[in-house]
Amino acid sequence: MVHQHFMLVPEFTARENIALATMGNTRGVLHPDELSRTAQTWAKKLGWELPLDTKAGRMPVGVQQRIEILKVLALDSQVLILDEPTAVLSPAEIADLFRVLRQLAGEGRTVILIAHKLSEVLSVADRVVVLRQGRKVAEAAAADVDAAQLETWMVGGRDPLQLAESHGGGEVVLEATAVTVLGDRGSVAVDGIGLECHAGEVFGIGGVDGNGQLELAEALAGVRPVSEGQVRRPDKTGFVPQDRRGDGLALDLSVQENLAVGMMDDHGLRFGPFMVPARLRASAQNLVSEFSIKVADVRDRVGGLSGGNQQKVVVSRVLNQNPELLVVMNPTRGLDVRATDFVHSVIKHAAANGAAVVLFTTDLDELDLLSDRKTYMSGGTFTQTMGGATV
């Protein structure tokens, strides 16, 4: 298995990383050279130059991926599973990877490639399987299908998208013009996007993860700076981040403290620089009952709550501030049906009350259900189609 996020120890050299995968029972003595010999033979066979004594963390991602593949081959695996291997590669590296995959397949090994770029799938695969929401929806020989057909299977017979103009006629609350946003590694993640969102509408943005949605969402919410272009947003902007445990909550603090983050500037709760403890608790308890958050005591650690209740804490904190603009990202990921319905109704309710909502989601049903207008995001720009393939 070659994971989408590399399983390498950055501080180990390539040789040591391979040895780590292959060592098995060493009886206490490690011979990285011997352990990586098979991998070296493979590298030669595949025509790869390997900097064996360079630390993995210092290598370009393309080379790191080669180490990952060699780790698998060193174990003489007959079946190779690659999860989104092309996401981080340049076109030349992709071509080389596909050459290697074909070579391995030609030697009688099985290669399973998980990918979302349709042109790539069609260029390398023998057989294509389409999965949707955990079910296999179609299977065909690659030679028999084209990108349009795959696209149809992927989205499940939905109408082709149209960026409808039916936004209900509310005033423009959010206006982004030619916005370019950089990702964490400094590369361009959002490439010159423009959008408007009106009061009372839900603007849905679908697409496969990692196509710039996170960066755009954060830029719209004012959490991440834009490198070019402009975002005009109201002061009262609420943001429900995708990673609730990482970005939305302080897991070691109490439910009350996590809710208080959004109440710090309520006049009723403050007395000069002081927060009034009794009123703070009462407000937290109100939110807990209003959003039916299941917690014994608002002083309990928020980290001890279920995922659904944690998400309710985040959502209730954000909505309690009556935002004029609400930016929401994958708000129901990992939630059960009831919690999902609840979050959906809350989002619709917010829009009905006049908030402009920008919804980012990878869940197409959610996109259809909630959006007044919708588009997809691929490679940092808006597209009309899901996979980003030119149909």
Added chain:
Amino acid sequence: MRFVLSSIGMVLILALTFAAFGLDVGKSLALVAQGAFDPAYGWPTTLTRATPLCLTALGVAVAWRAGTYNIGGEGQYLVGALAAAACAAGLGGASPALWAPVLLLGGVAGGAAWASLATWAWLKRGVQLVVSTILLNFIAVELVAFTVRGPLQEPTHARPMTAALPNSAMLLQLVRGTSLHTGVFVALVAVVAVWVFVAYTRQGLVLRIVGANPRLARTERLPVSKSQFLAMAISGGLCGLAGAVEFSGVTGRLSDGFSQNWGFLAIPVALLGGLEPLWVGVSALYFGALFAGTENLTRYTPIGNTVVPVVQATAVLAFLGLGKLMQRIRRPVEEPA
């Protein structure tokens, strides 16, 4: 409960340590208890030792709660004392009523400035606080060594120390024959003030959030860097205050040997108090008693000064270890996040 059980465990381990050094266990323990709790001089000594520990440990607690791992308490303590000494030199013939407040505020400013150097290097240049604060400790030691031989040396230039503070300028002595001084009230006020600040103010809440998860603070567009800068300044200010209190309450002069490692000891004191201001106060008392007790031990046994740090360190480790154990007993199932 935790304190009671830990104390019993600690006494046992202390006894073992004495036995290891070939001392009469019963007599040694009695000497320690007397040194720490005797009403005439035990308690006053305990409180005197606890005062700087309490202030520096509060400083550590504030910084660590905000996720800024200040381990430069020692340097901030020294610079605080140095600033107080400089203020004293500058005050000359001013009215005695002015001295104490000016000296203490000078200490706060000195400590805060020293800590801010590290925060500035971190926020602007990415220098790890753990590295910069610890290195600034060494610079502070040399800075004191330089000043007590140079600009602030006593008038005869014979010894490396500053001139003694005039008696009228010293913090008031509380118990005759001991060093207990009004600085203990400063520590008490600081405990309450820090407690209220951390638990009940808007800024305190922001600090706790920044410390608990800076990514949440970012999502909520709270000023992360500003809060961290403030936390470090408060932390340094408290450590500097400790230095100024010790200077104007106990020693009256600044010299090479001024530091008793209060700034370093602040870390175990703060950790033992669970970084909670009120418990930090209790924890400082506990450590103060330990120091007062072991000092008494050296006075009446041939054990020698070298053994004292060993006894103290053993006791500290034992206490922390037992505290951890108690925690584990109380919360047996802790799911990894």
